[in-house]
Amino acid sequence: MNVYPYILSGGSGTRLWPLSRRSRPKQLQSILAARTLLQQALARAQRAGDEPPVVIANQSHRFTIAEQAAETGVTDLEILLEPEGRNTAPAAIIAALHCQQRTSTDDPVLLLMPSDHRITDEEAFARAVKRAADAAREDAIVLFGIKPDRAETAYGYIKPSAEGACTGVRGIDQFVEKPDAPTAAIYVKSGDYLWNSGIFVFAAQTLLREAERYCPETLAACRKALKDAKADLDFVRLDGAAFSRCQNISLDHAIMEKTDAASVLAADFPWSDLGSWDAVWQQAPRDSEGNSLSGDAVVEDCQDSLIQSSQGRLVAGLGLRDVAVIDTPDALLVLSRDRAQDVRQLVDRLAQTKRPEIEDHRRVHRPWGWYESIDSGANHQVKILTINPGGKLSLQSHKHRSEHWVVVRGTAQVTLDKDVRQVSENESIYVPAGMVHRLENPGKTPAQIIEVQTGSYFGEDDIVRLDDIYGRLPHDGDENESGN
């Protein structure tokens, strides 16, 4: 009766904009640590579970997730792709069904956890999962509760019942949606409430039985989505038509608030969801003035402020109190720390005008490496491209632009029409408009290329893609996969 970890990589982390972007949200970012939150979640899952973790993710993040897993030594990660986000109930059901498929026993226990939390004590987390798993084997669906240390209005609250107090795993009297500040203050003062962490431990059998009872259509849709799933390279794509019939609902609303199996275990590990820039400041190491600085930041008489610089830009703060400055190469956010929850509204406003700064960072990651636009004018665009060893851009041509490539690091293999040649460091090559070409790195070290485009139009959609080893086809409707 081993524990099978399932990691949900579904969140958008909107409140951590401009660091978090749709194409590379919070869980795929490094925040207060060298590893990304997903990488930390993978390590935590490996420690707490007995079997290899599985990630359930948005299909547009699949290459980044595989790459980040590989960076930490996880090369055989199974990744289930949701065609669209449908909240946690369908994901939990898919996880339970998938887990039953994997194992010969029919009562495996699952650890279902978000990918974007910060839990610095892996050992304590593993111990807590063990205790929860014991209760799960006795038919409990266990949710971790967090002892509140402030009147937070961004979380749901849980009121445990008195029963089971001696084992620690208790029933649940009440689920409360995000309360207002006075209510939250009362909850915290009473000592009777816990924050809802969104981390669950349950037996597959239990969850599926309760799903059958409380959301049978969604269960049926999940069964079908998994049965008709298709392999795509190393990924498993759930069937879109079936999955779209799932209700868009959280596990709390769909099952937990209704079932007698719902249980809560008060966590004894330090926890933060890093849900806002204020939460990041709370968790960050701070100097004697209460400031947390990262990157190339200088302050003069500032207090209780968070300053994050990126890419070596100098950021100077003078006379600031309770301010956060989040600087990224193409977008800067300056906010009063007490307004950290309202970043969401700001981002919604920016989304209405289709600002690209909501979608992508200036550095755009691709399965073969990354590129970044470093300059553009009426007649030109300059990019830097880094191609990983073995990376291969699609075979393509452009109608409206010519390209000059200068290799500044490593060696690139260039296909121009029928001709294939090696271009070494400090060599250049010219690709006229209309010519079919491909760029790849057959070497053992990354190759870096400066690409100078000249012409009249430089949109990522001026690509006729003829072949692609990553299965990114011109018409697969994958809006994040136009371009190189």
Place this chain on the structure above:
Amino acid sequence: MNVYPYILSGGSGTRLWPLSRRSRPKQLQSILAARTLLQQALARAQRAGDEPPVVIANQSHRFTIAEQAAETGVTDLEILLEPEGRNTAPAAIIAALHCQQRTSTDDPVLLLMPSDHRITDEEAFARAVKRAADAAREDAIVLFGIKPDRAETAYGYIKPSAEGACTGVRGIDQFVEKPDAPTAAIYVKSGDYLWNSGIFVFAAQTLLREAERYCPETLAACRKALKDAKADLDFVRLDGAAFSRCQNISLDHAIMEKTDAASVLAADFPWSDLGSWDAVWQQAPRDSEGNSLSGDAVVEDCQDSLIQSSQGRLVAGLGLRDVAVIDTPDALLVLSRDRAQDVRQLVDRLAQTKRPEIEDHRRVHRPWGWYESIDSGANHQVKILTINPGGKLSLQSHKHRSEHWVVVRGTAQVTLDKDVRQVSENESIYVPAGMVHRLENPGKTPAQIIEVQTGSYFGEDDIVRLDDIYGRLPHDGDENESGN
């Protein structure tokens, strides 16, 4: 008895960092207007004076001043170069001596004005100068006083005497250095004090007579510095050895506080020295919430804040009160508006660690045009260069780097050793390390080039300069003129 305008371009505008930098200070920047402050001063001087203006400037700004003058149609501007800044007394004396040389009459009247003020009503300014000139012809050294509208501590104050009240030009009872806030408040309330604008009108004869009396050594040093001045292209370089013997002192301290000729005329034109980001906010057009936004800025629930974005970076403000955000390509300043005077200390601190962000903007101006570093790595640097029509980089070579040039706009003429060729739009050329080369634009439109440097060292000092049409020699000790 015409009025001869002399414009002092000596200030550093430190408190407007990071917009103002040593190589391109405040007066050479556009602030709240399309034209730079110097360009506005030139126009104002032309309007108020009867003769063409002369600029007295730091030699390191000479090409930019000439270029900015030419942009506004002033192609024959006389520019006197100070080898070093020695405050306003030597500059005023040099102006008076120079003015006597220019004219056959020996009592010309000078308008001596800073280059970095904002005076939006040119007409009122011209009228005020006319009145001051009448008094100057009667032997007064007239200083414009500004009626204070707040208890500013960043300015000197003047107390006019009662005499001359009917003509408006009055004697001066007292000069006060920058007062503390309570004293400033008393001055403003009393109605007896004016701000010291630093704008003077005087007859050359009067000033030189008083200089002979109160600072004869400086007068002698100025005479010698002007007598031994050397022509350099279109510029006049004052003699360094002689000029260095001038006292480093303001005209107020050297003469005005001592002479009976000192007079003040209360200005009836709107005036600001744009001395700090707070002063800029005060002068800026603001929305109903009191915010002044420029560039790509978005705010949500901000009040009384100043946000300046540059180069199309998105700057978002959330919940800010009385904050200024000044974003430039390589440095960002976020400050509480009431600390605007303390930017100076911050910049002093940055100067101690020789931060390049104090010296230059990312875009570096040269007599032939400008360049900007757009990317750099261990093995490469990428620059964009714009060469003005007729512009010509020095004949040079590099020891440690090769260069690939791609012309993205216009046509460049390239000299490689003995070979001279045209390189047109969408063509490229390679310059190996060690090869003597020159880049120029013989055409009628600007030429734009992407330069990809590869090698091991990319400092601007890896240039062996063999010839230069702008007289920038390798050993002229001009620290701002290494590089292209």
